[in-house]
Amino acid sequence: MKIKLYLLSFVFISHLTFGQHAEVDLLSLKSIISSYPSIIDLNKNNVQVIIGNVVKDSKGNKKIVYVNLDSNSTSTSYFYPASCVKLPIVIIALEWLNEHKIDGVLINSEFELKSNYSCHSYKSLSNDKDDLLTIENCIKKILLVSDNRSYNALFDLLGRDYINSKLKEKGYIKSRIVKSFSGCADSLLSMKPSVRFFNKKSEILFSYDSINYNYPINKLMIDARVGDSLMIDSVTTIAGAKDFSMNNYLPLDEGLDMLVQLMYPSKSPKWCLTTKQRKFLMYWMSRYPKESKITTYTSNQEYFDAYKKYLIYGREEKPIKSDSLRIYNIVGLAYGFATDIAYLKSANQKVECFIAATTYSNNDGVMNDNKYDYQTTGFPFLKYLGTEIFNRLKNHKK
Numbered sequence: 190m191k192i193k194l195y196l197l198s199f200v201f202i203s204h205l206t207f208g209q210h211a212e213v214d215l216l217s218l219k220s221i222i223s224s225y226p227s228i229i230d231l232n233k234n235n236v237q238v239i240i241g242n243v244v245k246d247s248k249g250n251k252k253i254v255y256v257n258l259d260s261n262s263t264s265t266s267y268f269y270p271a272s273c274v275k276l277p278i279v280i281i282a283l284e285w286l287n288e289h290k291i292d293g294v295l296i297n298s299e300f301e302l303k304s305n306y307s308c309h310s311y312k313s314l315s316n317d318k319d320d321l322l323t324i325e326n327c328i329k330k331i332l333l334v335s336d337n338r339s340y341n342a343l344f345d346l347l348g349r350d351y352i353n354s355k356l357k358e359k360g361y362i363k364s365r366i367v368k369s370f371s372g373c374a375d376s377l378l379s380m381k382p383s384v385r386f387f388n389k390k391s392e393i394l395f396s397y398d399s400i401n402y403n404y405p406i407n408k409l410m411i412d413a414r415v416g417d418s419l420m421i422d423s424v425t426t427i428a429g430a431k432d433f434s435m436n437n438y439l440p441l442d443e444g445l446d447m448l449v450q451l452m453y454p455s456k457s458p459k460w461c462l463t464t465k466q467r468k469f470l471m472y473w474m475s476r477y478p479k480e481s482k483i484t485t486y487t488s489n490q491e492y493f494d495a496y497k498k499y500l501i502y503g504r505e506e507k508p509i510k511s512d513s514l515r516i517y518n519i520v521g522l523a524y525g526f527a528t529d530i531a532y533l534k535s536a537n538q539k540v541e542c543f544i545a546a547t548t549y550s551n552n553d554g555v556m557n558d559n560k561y562d563y564q565t566t567g568f569p570f571l572k573y574l575g576t577e578i579f580n581r582l583k584n585h586k587k
Contacts, residue, residue, distance in 0.1 A: 221577050229570055234548050235268055235526075236570075237441050240578060241449060241543035253449065253543070257442075267413040268547045270439035271521030272335045273528050274366045277439075277447055279328045281355050282343050283466045286324055292395040294386050296325040302345050304382035304399065308373040311342040319483050332473040333481050335497050335520060337370045344369040348381040350404045359450075359459045361443045367406045368437055375435070378406065408434040415524065417554030431524070431556040444519075444530045445545035452517065452532050452543075474517045477509060499529040500544055500575025503568040512536060514579075525551030527567035533579055540582045546574055 222229065229236065241253040286296055299321050301312040314320040327343050330336035344352070344366070352366050368378065385396040414430035421427060450459045451470060462470075473481075478492035486492040494509040495502035497520045502509065518531035528547035533540070550566035561567075 221574065224577070225570070225573055227566075227569065229548075229566070234550065234566065234570075235266055236546075236548050237268065238544070238546045238574065239441055239445050241445065242582060243541035243543070251453070253453075267409070267411055267415070267433060267438070268441075268528065268549065269415070269433055269521070269524050269526045270437055270444070270528065271523035271526060272337075272340070272370075273439050273444055273519050273521035273530055274437050275331050275335065275340050276444065276519040276530065277356065277361075277364070277366065278340060278343050278347070278352070279331055279470060280447070280451060280460050280462070281347060281352060282324055282328065283470070284355065284461050285347055285351065287461065287463070287466075289395065292386075293388065294395050297321075297323045298386045298388065298394060299323055300346065300384060300386045302342060302382040302384055304345075304380070306373065306377050308371040308377065309345055309380075309382040311338070311345065319485070328470070329473050329481070329483070332470070332519075333476060333478055333483070333497075334486060334492055341369040341371045345371075345382050346384060348400075349378075349402050349406075350381075353404050361447070364439045364443045366437050366439070367404075367435075375406075378402075406435055409438055413438075415549075416551065416556035418556070420555055420557040426555060426558075441528075441530075441545045441547060445543060448517070448519070448530055448532055448545075449543060471517055474519070475515045479508075498531075499527060499568060499571040500531050500546065501533070501572065501579065503572030504563075505572075521547075522563070524556060525549050525561040525563075525567075527563055527571060529571055529575070531575070533575070535583065539586050540579065542578065542582055544575055544578060546571060 222231070238257075240256045242256070243251055243253055245251055283296075286294060299313060301322060302310055304310045311322055313322045319326060322342060324343070324346075327336075327339035330339040331343075349367055356364050356366070379402055381400050381402060383397065383399045386394040388394050411434075413433040413436070415433060416430045418426050418428050419431050451462075451467065454460065454462075454467070460467075477494040478486035478496055479494060481487065490506075493506040495505050498509075498516050498518065499520055500518070501514070501516060513536045515534050515536070516531050517534070518529055520530075521528040526547060526549055528545075530545045532543050535541070548567050548570055550562035552562050552566070553560065
């Protein structure tokens with residue numbers, strides 16, 4: 190089956206440029222940090238930032254000028270990506286769907302995963318349309334509220350071998366996704382569960398049995414130790430860092446490029462999606478929970494508007510009333526790391542920019558104690574950073 194790819198009507202040129210003096214001055218890390226009202230240690234807090242400013246050249250064609258605010262000022266050490274790995278997963282899930290349409294599998298086809306272990310088994314929660322286990326519902330819930338169960342289901346549907354072969358095929362040679370958030374012990378990570386897809390009559394459309402993975406989980410080739418001590422139970426703490434070398438890895442530059450390639454596909458796009466699929470992802474990535482019409486989110490105050498909009502809003506619980514800005518993003522929050530990879534676009538489209546930023550907030554240096562400093566350090570800094578960058582660009586383009 191041939192897939193019709195989405196191509197933009199203008200010529201898109203992507204420049205990885207650090208020498209554009211106007212942009213460097215406008216978005217100077219030194220200037221931005223010096224005006225931040227609190228003290229933040231760029232190294233201790235592992236601040237890493239990349240900005241992509243969307244501008245027009247003399248012919249009216251759009252290009253992106255990148256400013257790497259990390260390049261000369263801060264460390265590029267490992268950060269735990271947490272839910273940021275969900276960005277490539279939702280895209281790869283649609284590529285998998287395109288490859289299996291010949292089997293009759295659709296985005297709203299119900300499926301189930303079966304395993305000898307409950308942490309690898311998933312099925313629909315109820316017969317309600319929003320509770321059916323479908324690729325469509327999983328993607329919506331991931332993009333709306335970063336739902337872990339939906340991510341786990343897609344991870345096990347796709348499998349470790351397929352996911353990482355796709356990442357390498359797209360040129361993301363540093364990134365890897367080797368674990369879900371199911372809580373499965375490492376000893377149970379060697380097998381992919383069986384899968385069955387059903388039609389509207391509950392007849393099996395497509396299935397495959399459980400198989401062993403070929404893609405190994407090897408140690409990362411970088412230092413992935415974080416923290417000063419490690420809590421191993423509710424009362425016991427031992428000296429030494431937490432080692433993330435056997436975990437997922439999504440460096441900021443590759444995570445940002447994944448979003449850029451989704452928003453502005455080139456003539457030879459990395460992501461093989463249809464126009465409809467791309468618009469579907471963009472729509473749900475930019476929605477607030479209240480806009481979803483999914484009762485679980487619209488009736489629960491836990492899912493406030495800025496639930497996953499760290500840049501610009503931090504994590505303020507007050508309603509977002511203005512529609513002058515849309516944020517298309519993915520976030521990660523775990524082990525003291527707060528990360529946001531976002532595309533920001535004003536309603537009048539005068540300001541378009543990409544911001545990828547991460548910071549580490551763990552003042553006591555203890556890992557696994559669930560006492561991290563997001564509210565006092567991580568969220569306020571990301572809110573300030575996003576707001577300052579966006580306002581500078583807006584004022585510059587007036």
